[in-house]
Amino acid sequence: MTAQKGKDLLLKIDSDGAGSFVTVAGLRTRTLAFNAQAVDVTDMESAGQWRELLDGGGIKRAGLSGAGIFRDAQSDALLRQQFFDGAVRDFQVTIPDFGTIEGPFQITALEFAGRHDGELTFDMALESAGELAFEAA
Template sequence: MTAQSGKDMLLKLDQTGSGSFLTVAGLRTKQLAFNAASVDTTDAESAGRWRELLQGGGIKRASVSGSGIFKDKSSDAQVRELFFGGTIRNWQLILPDFGTVEGPFQIVALEFAGDHAGEVTFELALESAGEIGFTAL
């Protein structure tokens, strides 16, 4: 696989819950992180007193974050409405030449910043709110 352009990584939100996805415009950076908590099953009889983990146990989660500038009234308004409503909606993160991650997420952080000599920027953070699927390209 060759190097991929970061601009081709897209974050899309399901506008109405009907599967109609809208690209969140103006994002300059995007990040996806998967985490899985382990379940420690170590006891006094564990071999060599080494830690033992429960296979398949624990809670899995995905986090998405991004930052950018305002470019599109429609997606900007949707993001604000979802945050202030605490609404869980399906989102897609498209990773070029890799696949698509899709599932329910909630916006857990929305931040705005502005420099005297620059544009207003925003940052958002999403946390998974259910099972996440992956479709390879």
Template sequence: MAAQKGKDLLLKVDTTGAGVYMTVAGLRARSLSISAETVEITNTESAGQWRELLTGAGVKSARITGSGVFKDGASDATIRDYAFNGTIRDWQIIVPDFGTIEGAFQITALEFSGRHDAEVTFDISLESAGALTFAAA
């Protein structure tokens, strides 16, 4: 994959549950992390006492973080409502020239900050809440 513009990594949410996604706010920085826990099965007969792992047995999860400014009052209200109510919604993460990751996520952190001579900004964290799908670009 060739170098890509960071601004092209998009974060979208299905606000109605009907499969129609809207771009969330004006994210200036964002990241996606996918991980899988391991299940160790090392025993006294493991070759050379090297650790052994059980294939595909660990818990998989994804975390999305971002920061930026809200583009309008509607997006601000939507995200604030989801954070206060612990709402789980379907989200899309579009990685240019890679593909789209889609699935249920819950907002786990929402922080606001601002300087006296600048706009109010926010930081958001989402954690996966179910199976994710991937569609290649």
């Protein structure tokens, strides 16, 4: 994979709960992290006393974060409402030359900041709330 523009990493939210995705506008940074919890099955008979892990065990999760400025009334209002409702909504993350991740996420943090001589900014964090699907590019 060659170098890609960071702006091409897109975050979209299902605006109506029926699969109509809109880009979350104004995001200047976006991060997607995957984690898998390991299940340790090491016992007294493990070869050389090396740790052994259960194949396919544990819990998988994904975390999304983003920061930027509010620019688009539709997606901004939707994000705020989803946070205050504590709702789980489908999101899409498009990673250039890699693919698209889609599935349910909940907004777990929404922060606002502003300087007296600058624009209002926000930071948000999302956590996966179910199975995610991957479609290769």
